[in-house]
Amino acid sequence: MRKMMILKTSIVFCFLLVLGKNLFAAGSIGTSGADFLELGTSPAASAMSEAYSAEYNDISAVYYNPAVISTIPYRQVYFSHKELIEDSRLEHLSGIIPLKPGGTYYGNVYLGQTLFWVPPFEKTDEFGNDIGDVSFYNSSTMAGYGYSLKNLYFGITSKYIHQQIDELVTHSFAADLGVMGVMSLYSPLKTIPENFSLGLSLLNMGTTAYDDPLPRRLRLGFSYFLTDWVKINTDFHESLIESDDIADFTYGFDESFSINSGIELNYEKMIFFRAGYALNDGTTYSFGGGFQYAVGRTAFNIDIGLANTPDFGYVYSVSCGVMLVPKITNEDRKNAEYYYMQGIKYYVSGDLNSAIESLEKAKNYNPYYKDIDKKLNEMKEIKRLKDENDSFDYE
Numbered sequence: 001m002r003k004m005m006i007l008k009t010s011i012v013f014c015f016l017l018v019l020g021k022n023l024f025a026a027g028s029i030g031t032s033g034a035d036f037l038e039l040g041t042s043p044a045a046s047a048m049s050e051a052y053s054a055e056y057n058d059i060s061a062v063y064y065n066p067a068v069i070s071t072i073p074y075r076q077v078y079f080s081h082k083e084l085i086e087d088s089r090l091e092h093l094s095g096i097i098p099l100k101p102g103g104t105y106y107g108n109v110y111l112g113q114t115l116f117w118v119p120p121f122e123k124t125d126e127f128g129n130d131i132g133d134v135s136f137y138n139s140s141t142m143a144g145y146g147y148s149l150k151n152l153y154f155g156i157t158s159k160y161i162h163q164q165i166d167e168l169v170t171h172s173f174a175a176d177l178g179v180m181g182v183m184s185l186y187s188p189l190k191t192i193p194e195n196f197s198l199g200l201s202l203l204n205m206g207t208t209a210y211d212d213p214l215p216r217r218l219r220l221g222f223s224y225f226l227t228d229w230v231k232i233n234t235d236f237h238e239s240l241i242e243s244d245d246i247a248d249f250t251y252g253f254d255e256s257f258s259i260n261s262g263i264e265l266n267y268e269k270m271i272f273f274r275a276g277y278a279l280n281d282g283t284t285y286s287f288g289g290g291f292q293y294a295v296g297r298t299a300f301n302i303d304i305g306l307a308n309t310p311d312f313g314y315v316y317s318v319s320c321g322v323m324l325v326p327k328i329t330n331e332d333r334k335n336a337e338y339y340y341m342q343g344i345k346y347y348v349s350g351d352l353n354s355a356i357e358s359l360e361k362a363k364n365y366n367p368y369y370k371d372i373d374k375k376l377n378e379m380k381e382i383k384r385l386k387d388e389n390d391s392f393d394y395e
Helices: 001-020 043-047 061-064 064-072 246-251 330-349 352-365 372-394
Strands: 077-081 089-096 108-124 130-149 152-167 168-183 194-207 219-229 230-237 259-265 271-279 284-295 297-309 312-322
Touching: 043 061, 043 077, 043 271, 061 064, 061 077, 061 089, 061 312, 064 108, 064 130, 064 152, 064 168, 064 194, 077 219, 077 372, 089 219, 108 152, 152 194, 330 352, 330 372, 352 372
Parallel strands: none
Antiparallel strands: 077 089, 077 312, 089 108, 108 130, 130 152, 152 168, 168 194, 194 219, 219 230, 230 259, 259 271, 271 284, 284 297, 297 312
8 A cells, every 4th residue: 555655655756846847848948947837728729729819809818818908808717727647736716807987998907827636645644654645736826917019918927836745835926928919911811811820929038936837928920811711820939058058049950849730620610629739849739619699699609629648649629708798690600700801902902981881780790700890990990080181171
């Protein structure tokens, strides 16, 4: 019995020591503390091989790029669960609240909590006597803010990191910074407006943990809708733990550099299928799916992800999101997209009155369609300036 207990304790501690470097982050070239910060909290991202730093309008992507905070136009709550080996678990809870008092936009606020823990197990002395339980848990408490300027999105999150392994406790602080741009890119197929996004983020920039630097990372990625129902994501990851790690990002592959890619297919933006593959990363291939549906004024989404890891086999995760939005049917979404495109065409042709009228119709069908408020305000301001200029010419 004693031998079995010693064996189990050894396995757990070995797992805890190598988890961050071998499970998902073979890219950490140096020694880092708080390795649990490298465990992704999004099943959708996990299914797409963590290629998520340019993902738009998805609260679960804040972990990869805090600029996502400013892309979400409505209140949202998100929970995820990841099951690892030896009964260890990663739990995450977060929420976003847009600040729009009186209809004026002041950005978005983000709050989140991540907990990585192992159920307590027995601790014995050198004589085999039970002397209590070993407690192990790590947590990251996050607060963030995001703001957008036209098609540019900015975000920052601060983190308080608490780690406890039995009687050993440490506290750390860090920040994530991110920027994202959204634009239209040519596609030979029918696709959504502004179908391309580019994201850049710096993660876990802060103090040390157990005298080791945090797992700092640089992420650069893009997300591209080839058509309405096909999306392709690619991320480039670089470790910033060692002072010379950044050279790998410039000159090529090393242990600290990886490329992750994923693809997502959707049916009526209600059912999702995802798959991914990573190069030079601890995780090789992954896949998963999701479902989204609205009931009344609340929309629900459920995502699952399954990733194949070389050291621990398959790791699965599941999440549930709740979005507090008006009920919008698939037909409403299609009508909103149609009138939005009509408005852009009228604007290009110089017919501002028809452009504004079409965008207002789009907003009536879907108040949260893309950046509809920004486009309307811009066009109304252009019309006001044009009318003002015409009145001067007339005088």
